[in-house]
Amino acid sequence: MASRVSLKAKGKRKAGKGSKPAAPEDGSAGGLAKEWSTWAMKKAKVLAHYGFIPLVILVGMNSEPKPQLYQLLSPV
């Protein structure tokens, strides 16, 4: 039972979201660059999706004249 569990866990980790792309079978430089660039684009997309609006708010809250924090949430 223990060996079956450890095998399953290993399988899950291999196919996990955060895994780095594996090298292509023939090890060509072009294929490697393409896989890494696709990985980078996917990460950039997730980063932009979640991080752009907090970035705008951060830049805005630090601009002059500095707005107060309560102004972010209150409707006045």
Place this chain on the structure above:
Amino acid sequence: MGSSASHAAAPPSPAPVVASPTTPPVGLAQLLHQKTKENGDGEGPPAKVDWLDLPCPVPYEELQREASMSLKPELFEGLRFDFMKMLNQRFALSHSVFMGPIEVPSQSSDVIKVPSSHYEFGANFLDPKLMLIGRVLTDGRMNARLRCDLTDNLALKIHAQLTNEPHFSQGMFQFDYKGKDYRSQFQIGNNAFYGANYIQSVSPHLSLGGEIFWIGHQRKSGVGFAARYNTDKMVATAQVATTGIVGLSYVQKISEKVSLASDFMYNQMSRDATSTFSYDYILRQCRLRGKIDTNGVVGALLEERLNLGVTLLLSAEIDHAKKDYKFGFGLTVGE
């Protein structure tokens, strides 16, 4: 294709500002020139055209800017409520609620509408050098725009629409270079889209431009040409592309408050020709835009500014042929 003639015939073009050649002032005889002068205040002798000092043309994508403002108002259906809260001069948060049917594209000529509602939160930061606009909806779609002036003449624009579904996101990078009397732009988009366009002033009133684009995945490419002629009172544009689209537009400013526009579009692939006529009344308390189409579609948008920074929106679009009636109302609260 008779409406290119109708553009010349319909509203009378304004008389060009030229001093009468019969009585030229003696001292200024060497300054008289046949062409219309640039500043257009209608007084004094016409200035000599300095061919090395032409004005910078409008950006290529804003070629039909005046026409689009009148001819393509943001008609909507349902309830719309927008609230824009300024935290300081440059930074604002916006909240927007929409409830109503949304049209789903369908293959047949029937119109399929799906009722839906969403709340959209947005943050804007507008600086002369940097502009950041982000909008996120309740279903996870995000719309982001960034505009950064890298130098005085070079600007970078990024526009991205990101969704949670895979393969539906889109992004576009644009590099704009503004020269003395020309503008050029280079675009890179997802799905291997590359485009470039260039527009040049050839006279104080006329500017000509061209664009070229290439879509990698579908191995399609296209070339287009555009021309824009504008004076103080009118703007006429023409666009032709190898994708088989011909577009002409004409806007005439009748007075400070009223302007009329017309537009003709011909699509060679689908053998479809459409002409639109519209008016735009900008009055003290309201802005009313209406349009009528050769497809029999009539639309109007009224934005009435009630006092205290509250604007009422009423929108209507009627299409008897497809039996599609869209009525919308909304409120915009924004300082």
